[in-house]
Every structure is written in C-alpha cells, then in structure tokens.
Amino acid sequence: MLRFFEHLIDPFAVDAQSPPGRLIAFYRFFLQPVWPYIVALLAAGLAVSLAEVAIYAYIGRLVDMMSKGTAANFLTEYGWQLAGMALVVVVLRPLATITQIVLSNQILPPALTARIRWLNHLHVLGQSYAFFQNDFSGRIVTKIVQTGSSVTQSLTQVIDFMWVIVVFVASAFVIFLSVDVWMVVPLALWIAAFASVAFYFVPRVRRRAAAASEARSLLTGKLADIYGNIQTVKLFARDGREEETARSAIAEQTGRQLDQNRLLTTLAALLHTSNALLIGATGALALHLWLVGRMSPGETAVALGLVMRLTVMSGRVMMTLTGLFDNVGTVEDGMRTIARPHGLVDREDASELVVTQGEIAFDHVRFSYDGGKTVLRDVDLVVKPGERIGLVGRSGAGKTTLVSLMLRLYDLESGAIRIDGQDVSTVTQASLRAAIGVVTQDTALLNRSIRDNIRFGRPDADDTEIETAMRRAAADGFIAGLVDPRGRKGLDAHVGERGVKLSGGQRQRIAIARVLLKDAPILVLDEATSALDSEIEAVIQEQLTSLMDGKTVIAIAHRLSTIAAMDRLVVMDEGRIIEMGTHAELLERQGLYAQLWARQSGGFLGDRAPHEIAAE
Template sequence: MMDRFLRRFETLLDPFEDQGEDREDARLNRTGHLAPLPSEINRFIWHFARQAKWPLGALLITGGLTGGIEAALYTGVGWLIDAMERSSPATFLAENFWLVAILAFLTLIGRALVLFASSVLEEQVISPSFYNRIRWQSYRRLMEQTYTFFQNDFAGRLSQKVQQVGQATGDFITTILQTFWSFVTFIILTVSILGAIDWRMAMVLGLWTLGYLWIIRNLLPKIRENGRAAAEARSVVSGRVVDSFTNILSVKLFDSSRREDAFVKDGFSYLVEAVRRMTRALTGVRTAVAVLNGLMMTGVGAVAILGWQAGSVTTGGVAIALGLVLRLNQMSGWMMFNINGLVRNYGTIQDAVATVTAQPALIDRADAQPLTATRGGIRYENVTFHYGKGGGIIEDLSLTIRAGEKVGLVGRSGAGKTTLVNLLLRLYDLEGGRILIDGQDIAAVTQASLRGAVGVVTQDTSLLHRSIRDNIAYGRPGADDGDILSAAERASAEEFIPGLRDPKGRSGYDAHVGERGIKLSGGQRQRIAIARVLLKDAPILVLDEATSALDSEVEAAIQDNLSAMMQGKTVIAIAHRLSTLAAMDRLIVLDEGRIVEQGTHAALVAGGGLYASLWARQSGGFLYAGDATRTEPVPQEADRAAV
C-alpha cells in the first residue's frame, strides 16, 4: 500500500530529461549537439535547480515549516508552564483547552505531516531522479568530447567526476532549501520570541548571529579549498586504481617489484594529506562554534534568570528562553556540520564542473548535413596534420582513392598510416587541406553520419562488457538474431561462441565478455570485431591490422569471407605483414608523413625502393632460436605466411 503510494511520486521527475535537446536552437536541432552546461559554478547549480522548480520550492516550504514547528513547540512549553501556574489542576484543561489541543496537534500530526512531506520530496522525488538527471546530462556532455580528450585522462577519474557532480550538486541544493532554511527560520523566530520576552536576550542572540556569520565567512573558505583538493585527490586515486585493475595482466606480468602499489600509494598519500588539511580546518571551526555557543547560552540564561528575579520574565518565559537556546545550540553544531558539507560540496562541484562543462574541441558545423556515401570515393587534398606539435606526421599530402578501390597503406612505424585513417574518421580536425568522400568535405557533414559510412577493424580490439550478441549488433542496431548469427559464421566466430560461459551462468551469445573483452583471447576478440563490421556493411572499410591477432589457420578460414566483404567497397588496409596486402589494387608507401611510392606489389618490388627494402626484410629476415651454437635460422611467422 505504502509502496504504491510512494511510487506515484517517484515518476514526477524524469531522471533522463535533458533540456539541452529542447532548446529552440536551429543549430542544435540540425546537428544533434547538446547545449553546453554553464561553466560558472553558481550558474551551473541554478541551471539544474530550475529544472525541478516545484519540488525544490515545496522543499523550501517544508524546511521553513520544520523550523517554525520546532520554535512553536519550545514556545508552547513555556506557555504551558505559565498556564499551569495560573490554573489549578481541576480547572487547567477547561481553561487552556485550545493551547493543549494546538500543542497536541503540532506534536502528533503537524510535525509528522511536515516531516513526511519533506521526506517524500527528498527521498522519492528529488534524490533518485534529480540527482540522476545531473549525472545523466554531465555524462552526455562528456560523451561529446573528442577522442583525444579521453586519451588524455583516466576513465576512472572521469567516471568519478560524473558521480560526484550529481551527488554534490543535489546535496548542495537540498541542504540549502531544507536544512539551512529550517535553521534560518528557527533563528528568526527565536530572536523574535526572546526579543518579545526581554530585548536583552535578542541582543545576545544578535551578537551570536554575527559571530556565527564571522565563522562562516572567515573559517569555512579554507574548508572549501581543502574540500576541492580532497575531491580532486579522490578522483586521482579512483583513476589510478581503475587503471591498475584495467591493466591487471600487465601488472601481474611485469610488476614483480610492486611498483604499481607504490604508484597507487602515492595517490592515496595525496588524498590522506588533502583530507588531513580539511579535517584540521574542521576542528578549528567546531571549536569556534562550541565557544560561541557556550557564550550565547550563558548570556541568554543569565538575562532570563535576572529578569525572573526582577519579575519581568515569567517562569514560562525562562523555560522558553532556555529551551530555545539549548535547541539552538544543538542545531547550530549540526548546522555547522551541514555548512561544512555545503562548502565541501561546493568545492566538489567546482572541481567537477571544470571537467563536465569543457567545450568539445571538435563539433559539427552549424550547417552540417548528413553524409551521402553512395560510392565511397575518397580524396585527400593537401592534408597537413601535426597533432598540434608544429611539425612532422602528415605534410601537404594528396591522395585519391577511387570508389571500390582496395588500397594498402605501407610504411615504417610512425610513418602516418593510422593517422590518415583517424583523419578520415574525423577523430581529429585537419590543420590544413581537406578530405572528401564522394565529393563531400567531411568537415561539413555530421560526425555520426561520417562514421556510420565507415566500418573499422583495428588491431587493438576493445569490446564492451556486454553479451556477445550485443557486441556484434553494435555494428547495426536493430539487427535480428539471424543477421547476427550469419555475421558470426562469416567471421569464423561460430566455432567458439557456443562454448562460452560467464561467471553468472550465461552462455553462448548471451555470455558477457568482461571489461574490454578480457575474457576472450585476442583472436576471439578480433573475430567478434570482424563480425561487427560485417554486420554493419558500410560502403567504406578500414582494416588496421585486422587479422594480426589471428593464427594462420583461422585467418585462412575467414579470408574468403573478408574478400567477399570487400567486394563493391572502398577498402583501406594497414598491415605490417606485407604479404596480407600483396593482393591489393594499389599500395601507398608512406615515410615521415609523405607518399614516397605507390603502385602494385609487383611494381614496387621491382622498383627497388622503400617498399622493396621492407619486403626483403620480411621475406628474407630470420629470428634465431637463442642457442649460440645454432647456425640454422628459424623463419618468422610472418615469413611462413608469406611463403
């Protein structure tokens, strides 16, 4: 019964609403880019507070009522004492019925109703949905960042920022509207009530309020600074720990001297020191509040007793004064703790905002249109790109790849092969020149449509920690099981998929592959990646060391399917094992970001240039078995494949 009642409130706020999609901005509507979040912290907080105006406004009301009821109950006790002095036991109830009834209502019903309403607003309406809305919108802005952005940061740190900013912003707003406002309401009523009893009590409370504000103004900023540093330290620790766990195999194989422990320990040490600085500041604040509250209670108590002795304050008035200041003492210590939390949350928001509101360095143009790739012809025109280093990589390169042509990119490591592919996918913006697909400048089309027209299989295949089915279908959302199974068979993945089983008992196509696909071998991951691209069936195909993780037998098994997949498509293939590129229509030889040779395999070998040199090394080079007495060379695996 209660669960059904509370569920009604849980759906009042949509946890996944994003107002950035609803703005009447033609650029946003056409390109699909989300409106950026405000980078100034107060505007950032207000941006989200406006998205939940009515529940936050209701929380403000319940917070004020909570403080008012607290003050009313303590005041009512004093009035009750005075009434008891004026009346006899026999006539007390008859003479003071309404006083007793009102106090009973406030105690039994009014207080409970206000606290229940406040709890429903905070726990059912705001906490789950509003907090998640902040996280969701922050996450989506981060997902619009460039590939370089994620390369330059820890995944764990970025994840921590998304979690922190939702929790800290939500806590900051709800504490202000509920706890802090309740406290302020109680102070205002306390000063008013005690001032009506004896103006000197109001003066003591006025001085106490000034002292409290001085503490907030002068001592809490240090907590805010240290809170921000502690939040950053927690993110650093999270990033280092996640980095260690993600690369656990490398750690197990190479870290016999426990260097990884030292690296993570250094992060924890930074966190401990940041927390210690913050807690030292906290101790100073708590001590100052304790001293201030002691002076306030002593002062109000002295005035109340002196007034009672002089006959200007009743016994009930003394009870009201002492009850209110004792409650104020409790609330002020509790409130200072919450203010400390406010300051820490503010620092956490500051720290996270710098990350989640960063403007993407690479966005679609305001007039960007979807790419129409019907044939798949590619042209690089005077392309220059240096990764911002000022020199090297790609220099004034021009290249035309005809629609349906199969091209291999060849060159030493660092020659610019993968960079050319990344530029085609617009993972980076050019520093000079342009790239066209079917005559359309890729800088003038939407990124989503561009990447939808290109299927990519890379050497370092990374799978999502989801089912085999989900990973293959990632190439074409909405694909049915028949299409998925067909793609798996064509990629020779069907032979191992039925035997897969994860720790939760899921098997076959439902088995989850672990983070980055760690539960699969390199060859298995590669075959899943090939199946994904087969299912995508894009007009342009990029194979960057696509079969490097496969053994010769498996490679031969899927070679026919790869050949069939390439029919009618424009293909760019990269491989260090040159024998896998020998059948390409044309080979492009790169050196230091420039095209130095191009032609068929036979023509380039006959030409005696860089390609011929590279080919000679692979077809004639040997690895020795390591026995100093052995003179017979052992052929490389690459050479065996070439034979």
C-alpha cells in the same frame, strides 16, 4: 503509493544544451527544470521549522498557564488553545515532516541526481577522442558520479541552512525582545561570533574540499588504470612498483583530506566553546531577571529551551554550511572537467553523408597532434570508388593517423578530406562513421554478451544475421563453447572488461563479425588479422575478400603479404606518400617497399632507414 512520487520527475528527459562552465549557471542549468519541487521542499521545510518554534513558544506559555490556573477550571479556560496546539503537534507538524521526507527521499534528490549524471554523461560522451586520450577514464567517471550527488546535496543543505537561520534565529530574537532587551545581548554576541567563524573558515573549507575532490578523482583514475592493465603489470612483475604508485596516490588523497579535517576540527572546537558560553550567559541572565521579577518561569523555560535548541542546531548548521561548501568545491572541481566545450563538433549546417560511389580524396592534408611534431605533410591521394588500397610504411609513418582523420576523430590543420565530394568536416560525425566499417589491431570489447558486442555493428540485427556474421568471421567454433562465471553460454556469455576473457585472436574475430554485420560501403582494416594464427587468417581472408566486393577499402598492415594483392599500394614515410603502385610495380622500382618486402620475406621486418637496408 511511493512509486507514484518516484516517477514525477523523468531523469532521462534530454536537454539539448551543454552544461555551462560557470558555477551559478551550472547549478541553474540542472535545477531550473525541477523548480516546482524545489519550491515545495522549501515550503515543507518552512512549515516544519515554524511548527517547531510554535511548540517551543507554547511550552513557556503552558508553564505559566499551569502556574497561574487551577486544575478545576484549566480545561474550561484553556481548552481551545490546547486543542489548537494539539492539532499542530499531532497533525500539521507530522504532515509537513512527512511531505518533506517524501520530497527528499522519493521525489527530488534521487531523480535530480540521476538527471545530472545522465546529462553530464551525454555531454562527456560527445567529447572528442582526444579528450579521453588525455585523461584517466576512472577519473572522468568519478567526477560525473560525484558532481551529480554534490549538486543535489548542496541544494538540500541550502534549504536546511536557510530555514534554521531565518526561522529559529529570528524567532529567538522576537521572543527574547518581548521578554527583556537584555536577553538579546548574549544571542547577538553569539550570532556575531558564529558569523565571524563561518566567514573565516567556510571559504577555506571550500578550497580544500576542491583539492581533496581532485585528489580523490586522481586516486580513482590511477587505481582503475592499474586494474585495467593488470596483465601488463603481472607480466612485467611490476606489482611492487604499482604498489608505490597506488601508495603515493592514496597518501596524496589522505593528505588533502587531513588538510580539510584540520579546519573542520578547529571549527568544531570554536563552535562548541561559543555554544557553552551562550548557554551559560543566557541561563545566568534569565535567572537574574526571574529573581528581580522581570521574567516568568514559563519565559525562562522558553528562553533556555530555545537556546539549547539553537546550540544543538548550530552544530548542524555549521556542518551543513561546511558540507555545503565541501559539495560546492566538489562541483567546481567536476565542472572543470565535465563542462568543457566539445573540442570537435558538427557544424550547425552539417548534413548527412550520402555515399553513392565511395570515392575518397585526401587533398593536401597536413596534421600534427596538439601542435607538436607534424605527423602528416601534404598528403595528396584519391581512392577510386570500389578500389582497394593498402597503406604501407614503418611505425610512425602516419598510416593510422590518416585513417583517423578520415573518420574525423581529429580535425585537420590544413587541406581537406572528401567522400564522394562531401568534405568530412561538413557532415555529421554520426553519418560519417556509420558509412565506414573499421577493424583495428587493438580490439577492445564491451563487458557485455557476445551477442551485444557483435550487434554493436547494427543494433537492429536479429540473431540469424548475428550468427551468419559470426560464422563468416570463423568465430562460431569458440563462441559455442564459451561459459562465463554466471553460467551464461554461447552468445549470452559476457566477455569481461575490454574482452579480457577472450584471447587476442578471439577478440579480433568478434570485431570482424561486428564489421561484417555493419556492411558499410567503406571499409578500413587496420592490422585486422594481426592477432590471428595462419590457419584462421586464411579462412577469414576469404571472407574479407568477399566483404570487400563493391566497397572502397583502405587496409593497413605491417605484414605485407596480407595486402600484396590490393589494387594499389601506397607507401608512406615520415608523414609523406613516397611511392604508389601495385605490388609488382613497387618491387621493380627497388624503393622503400621493395626493401621492406625483402626484409620481411627474409623473416624480419626491421625499422631501420632505407639507406641502412640498402647498405647491406
């Protein structure tokens, strides 16, 4: 039966809009689609609160009825009242409470939390590559997870807080006024003190909660960074140094939490003091009024019962209030990361890229990262349909950046890049990248099965096609023998985070199989065989040569022998194209390429300037 309620809200219903960057609008964005369930939760909370007040009020009346009446005629005289109250206690209050529990546990918060996390994930996933380069992945994940739960918790806290304030305080005022006007005085003073304390402390808790949330996210990011690069930490024997990094982050987070806890401790002490004064003052006043005949025993019982209930609930209210602003602070902190506008977006009129021939034109391209040093300077290059070119140059010459711009991982400062005459900035990013197969030097795999990693190239591929790509990439030999810690074998074996359970050469072959399966019309090889031994590289080069047939290819390699047979080589230096030609033509010119070739064929490719090499 409960499963029916669990599926009333679809958390994965996609909203095309992005979450706004203002707090109230951020909340409204997520809560508006589920407003009927919020109203139902409000109604259930109101019913529970009214039932509780009715029970307290009737207890006082019951005391007076019992003191005035006799056992013989008690049921005759008050039977219908007792039956009505029994209905409230036994049926209506439990029904309202169960409704509230079902709404809170099965319907609203679980689905709403999942929906918020899902939509935030979709928005963050659409961010540019630079967005992820500039932050810890662990920190981003923490903010997505925390923000979802904090929005939901703050909603339920507002509902709890609202009904406690409206129903119980208002009811206490009405009941006390009906007894004696002096009974309102302690309650009014207590409310004034409560409001003053809340007004002073709650905003400060909110600010410190945001700081604590940021410190918590940063701690998660730093720890994830250490664990994600554990091989480097071990190889450089930096365990002690990284212990200090973690220690510093933990100390910072603990300090922020203690800053917040100081306020909460002071707040609790003041609250308990004011509660004690309220109980004492109300009790003394009620006793005095009873002694002078202005209050009945039942009214005294109701007054003391309500005051005790209020003081108990005041702790809950204050904790709810501080928890509310704690969660609001967490939402504000997460919102600053999550709700950033996308830095690189498709145009509203973006069309699908259609590759008919595969010509690539770089038209006076200029680019720098974040407005810093210029990386590419007036790069002008046309790659003909089906042509295979190799990009050559020392590290930092701009080769990989040029390819990244073609994939539109970044936007140009000036110039244009066109594929078959279509400016890459005017087509959808998805269609652009679907038309280009890429094998990079730094191959990271998903912590999934080998099958899923290869199928990433073409999700609709069947096992036969996957196995064919695997054989062509010379990966079938090692894959057949893989077994992960859970006993999954071969294609079903999982590769670990970023593929750490595989060697660099094995990861590279999986990446090549993935691109072979994708079979895109444009192919980019960025040090595609750098992690392979010579024997495996020779096998794969044959497959890559076959794969290149009919495709436009851009290959980047520091090992010049791997691209010497390309149709044309383009030599870059300091962000410019300085030479172009075949391998033989460039050797004849005795320029930078010839110097690099001589140095490499001698066993070492240095990074010194051409005039330094020439001077030797």
